[in-house]
Amino acid sequence: MKLSARNISWQVNGRQLLDNIRLETVPGENLGLIGPNGSGKTTLLRILAGLQKPHTGDVWLGDQSMYRMRQRHIARSIALVEQQAMASDRISVHQAVSLGRTPYLSPMRGWSPQDEAIVSRALYDVGIEPLKTRPWHTLSGGEGQRVQIARALAQQPDILLLDEPTNHLDIRHQLSILGLVRALPITVVIALHDLNQAMDCDRVGVLEDGRLVDIGPPEEVLTPHRLRRTFGVHADVLANAQDQRHYMRFRQAV
Numbered sequence: 001m002k003l004s005a006r007n008i009s010w011q012v013n014g015r016q017l018l019d020n021i022r023l024e025t026v027p028g029e030n031l032g033l034i035g036p037n038g039s040g041k042t043t044l045l046r047i048l049a050g051l052q053k054p055h056t057g058d059v060w061l062g063d064q065s066m067y068r069m070r071q072r073h074i075a076r077s078i079a080l081v082e083q084q085a086m087a088s089d090r091i092s093v094h095q096a097v098s099l100g101r102t103p104y105l106s107p108m109r110g111w112s113p114q115d116e117a118i119v120s121r122a123l124y125d126v127g128i129e130p131l132k133t134r135p136w137h138t139l140s141g142g143e144g145q146r147v148q149i150a151r152a153l154a155q156q157p158d159i160l161l162l163d164e165p166t167n168h169l170d171i172r173h174q175l176s177i178l179g180l181v182r183a184l185p186i187t188v189v190i191a192l193h194d195l196n197q198a199m200d201c202d203r204v205g206v207l208e209d210g211r212l213v214d215i216g217p218p219e220e221v222l223t224p225h226r227l228r229r230t231f232g233v234h235a236d237v238l239a240n241a242q243d244q245r246h247y248m249r250f251r252q253a254v
């Protein structure tokens with residue numbers, strides 16, 4: 001299923017936070033969103049998830065405008081993991097992840113063994129099964145982040161939107177969550193600050209002051225010129241001799 005942003009703009013107090021964004025996902029791709037602090041990544045993800053409506057423009061999910069769809073149907077297709085996702089609710093980790101099944105439940109369709117199996121799988125996939133009886137609010141930042149990702153996986157979306165999903169995670173969990181997300185047979189749009197992690201995406205979109213200034217394969221987009229212009233850093237893009245994958249070495253701020 002395709003998600004398309006059609007000429008999206010959003011302003012606050014006369015400031016243009018998103019400026020005429022046009023973007024269409026390719027089914028099954030991993031699309032990285034990068035840009036400096038305040039460039040609009042979170043705002044764009046919230047609009048793509050249907051949590052905020054743009055002042056102008058439209059978001060289409062498949063062949064219909066999101067604004068003509070019921071929230072429940074949107075939630076069966078799109079899951080968002082937000083950056084500030086710590087819990088205050090006094091519920092267990094298992095209950096928190098079970099919330100991902102809400103869009104599928106109704107008075108006619110109660111909790112089933114299939115829902116339980118999906119929740120168990122999601123807990124297992126992000127490595128938090130041993131914590132499932134713990135109160136959610138007692139978790140560390142990284143554990144809480146993995147619960148949010150498990151909740152989104154339990155939602156079984158076609159499109160997963162992730163806002164810096166690894167910012168609280170230690171390096172092992174960063175690699176395992178990114179590996180898990182990349183292996184999912186669904187479309188993933190992921191805001192990242194780590195530009196070397198962005199190198200592993202299928203495509204990368206660059207936001208600068210609310211404008212999408214470039215989008216394409218990472219090795220075409222993440223050039224020394226782009227890193228200097230958008231991020232204000234001098235960097236070298238190097239190829240690993242063993243697998244020819246590119247990575248960046250940052251030298252200094254401009």
Ligand SMILES: Nc1ncnc2c1ncn2[C@@H]1O[C@H](COP(=O)(O)OP(=O)(O)OP(=O)(O)O)[C@@H](O)[C@H]1O
Nearest residue numbers: 012017035036037038039040041042043044083207
């Ligand atoms: N409701 C709001 N009212 C006023 N300003 C806002 C509002 N929401 C976002 N902004 C501003 O819009 C800009 C873009 O914010 P956004 O969170 O989308 O950026 P970001 O690229 O995700 O940043 P970061 O990398 O720091 O997470 C920021 O300058 C932010 O302060």
